[in-house]
Amino acid sequence: MRRAEGAVEPAEQGTAPRVGPCGVLCEDCRVRTISVCRALAGPALDELEAITLRIRLPAGRNLFDEGDPAESLFTLTEGMIKVFKMLPDGRRQITGFLLPGDFLGLAFFRSYAYSAEAVTDALLCRFPRDRFMALLERHPALEKELLSRASSELAAAQEQMLLLGRKSARERVASFLLGLARRQGAGSTKPVALPMSRWDIADYLGLTVETVSREIQAAKASGVIAMPDRHHFLVVDxxxxxAAAALG
Amino acid sequence: MRRAEGAVEPAEQGTAPRVGPCGVLCEDCRVRTISVCRALAGPALDELEAITLRIRLPAGRNLFDEGDPAESLFTLTEGMIKVFKMLPDGRRQITGFLLPGDFLGLAFFRSYAYSAEAVTDALLCRFPRDRFMALLERHPALEKELLSRASSELAAAQEQMLLLGRKSARERVASFLLGLARRQGAGSTKPVALPMSRWDIADYLGLTVETVSREIQAAKASGVIAMPDRHHFLVVDxxxxxAAAALG
DNA sequence: CCGAGCTCTTGATCTGGGTCAATGCCGAGG
DNA sequence: CCTCGGCATTGACCCAGATCAAGAGCTCGG
Known part of the structure; x- marks a missing residue:
């Protein structure tokens, strides 16, 4: 998590499609770039593609740390990224888990206001900040897309504040599972992926690992969910x- | 709070500057409109002024409720507004206290995702949604300003998540007082206004009134702050x- | 000037979830 | 195959902050 521990080499970058595993990944990434900006018309999209760098980030590797100079913006195309803030004494609050299509680094600031780390192996598109900003000037549609995404993120953040400030442990876990299922479009038939550790879930919900574990077990025991394995679940009821999530 | 209780007449609107108390207020409001959009050049500002309606909102009156159709955007020019979400059983989370210059209703959604209510008597500028959006099309600078504000709000929301998820009662209250002092540019010499009730503070910090009261008393007793009266304080130390706020 | 109805403070007690401490369960490496 | 180390679960106990219960100030209408 800390960049200090272990020699963390910079994330690998592929600048152009190539043969081999990285090449395949980059091709895949190119196809998905469009998810960043469905609102964009052809020429704007081409320009965006032109400044895109593809990045592969293995699980556990951090993308950037809070306070680093904000030199790039990103979109996630594959895998899961967690975004978090820390207190000096090590307490951590995960503010979000990103899924493919999500935007990262949306900040008008000189430095990142939070850290980002891969939960699973991940693929991203990286946009150099200055170039991206220049592109913004020329394409209002892109700016509009960003504003709309910022609004959604803000709404999600407010929902999370409600959860953290006012919900019980049981309600938090239920809300979390429900939210994951919805975002993944999975549920009672298709299993929902739960790739993050119990620690990560705890730091996202403002609880401890033990409480998260107990509540998940309770949900399982009461037949509300089923778990084929520790990192997947089904919404049975x-x-x-x-009801347990206390939806507002 | 609930629109149901008591016949809540719609907020009074002054469409043009006039003589008398309302007129004076509107004049004042006009002068401050610029705080919404410092980035705007002359013509854009004129256009914005042209679609502006002035509103006076007495303390305790609600501006809109979660779920209402989002027909307007607002800027606060005078007073304080609180923004909150509620659970069906009445639990409440205040997600922000707005000060003059703050923007309200920044949403790309059909309906408001939260409720807003005046803490003190307030003056606002109201912009009809469709007209404002049309203006956005023509003035990218305005859009940029909005995006920048959304970024700041998002950063603030993440900071608040850290507070709600991971800080102790003492740290929450200290962070709150410090944040208020900073935003108001007041502190050790000039007293900081604390216009909201202890209930509101509790609902903002995810605590109970009693705990908030106890922590404020403790801060006073330890000589960290001084309170000329219940709704003002000085940062003594x-x-x-x-240190008590556990700044990250 | 009074008093009703608030908000705020303070004290006493209770409890949800945190803390501490094993124990179980994998998956990776030898 | 075993064994090691990191997650996850489970149990026993504890405590920060919630809840319950009085008082103590304000404030506003009359």
Whole structure:
């Protein structure tokens, strides 16, 4: 997590599609770039593609730390990234788990206001900040897209504040599971991926690992969810799960 | 708070500067409109002024409720507004206190994702949604300003998540007082206004009134702050207050 | 000037979730 | 195959802050 520990070489960058594993990944990434900016018309998209660098980030590697100069913006195309803030004494709050299509580094600031680290192996598109900003000037549609994303993020952040400030441990875990299922478009038939550790879940929900574990076990025991393995679950009883989440 | 209780007449609107108390208020509001959009050049500002309606909102009156159709955007020019979300059973989380110059209703959604209510008597500028959006199209500078504000709000929201998820009661109250002092540019010499009730503070910090009261008394007793009266305080010992806030 | 109804403070007690401490369960490496 | 080390679960106990219960100030209408 800390950049200090272990020689963390910079994330590998592929500048152009090539043969071999990295090449394949880059091709895949190119196809998905469009998810960043569905609102964009052809020429703007081409320009965006032109300044895109592809990045592969192995699980556990950090993308940037809070306070680093904000030289790039990113979109996630594959895998999962967690975004978090820390207190000096090590307490951590994860403010979000990003899924493919999500934007990262949306900041008008000189330095990042939070840290980002890969939960699973991840693929990203990286946009150099100055070039991206220049592109913004020429393409209002892109700016509009960003504003719309910022609004959604803000709404999600407010929902999370409600969770952290006012919900019980049971409600938090239920809300979390429900939210994951919705975002992944999975649920009662298709299993929902739960790739992050119990520690990460705890730091996202403002709880301890033990409490998270207990609540997940309780949900399983009461038949609200089923777990084929520790990192996947099925929503057996959506009604009761929603009720437990105290949806506002 | 609930629109149901008591016949809440719609907020009074002055469409043009006039003589009398409302007129004076509107004049004042006009002068301050510029705070919304310092980035704007002359013509854009004129256009913005042209679609502006002035609103006076007495303390305790609600501006809109979560779920209401989002027909307007606002800027606060005078007073204080609180923004909050509620759970069906009445639990409440205040997600922000707005000060003059702050923007409200920044949403790309059909309906408001939260409720807003005046803490003190307030003056606002109201912009009809469709007209404002049309203006956005023509003036990228305005859009840029909004994006920048959204970024700041997002950063503030993440900071608040850290507070709600990981800080102790003492740290929450200290962070809150410090944040207020900074935003108001007041502190050890000029008293900081604390216009909201202890209930509001509790609902902002994810605590109970009793805990908030106890922590404020403790801060007073330890000589970190002084309180000329219940709704103003002085930062006597900024060093210790910052330490108590566990700044990250 | 009074008093009703608030908000705020303070004290006493209770409890949800944190802390501490094993124990179980993998997956990776030998 | 075993064994090691990191997650995850489970149990026992504890404590920060919630809850319950009085008082103590304000404030505003009359």
């Amino acid at each position: 959506p009604r009761r799960l929603a | 900024p060093r210790r207050l910052a």
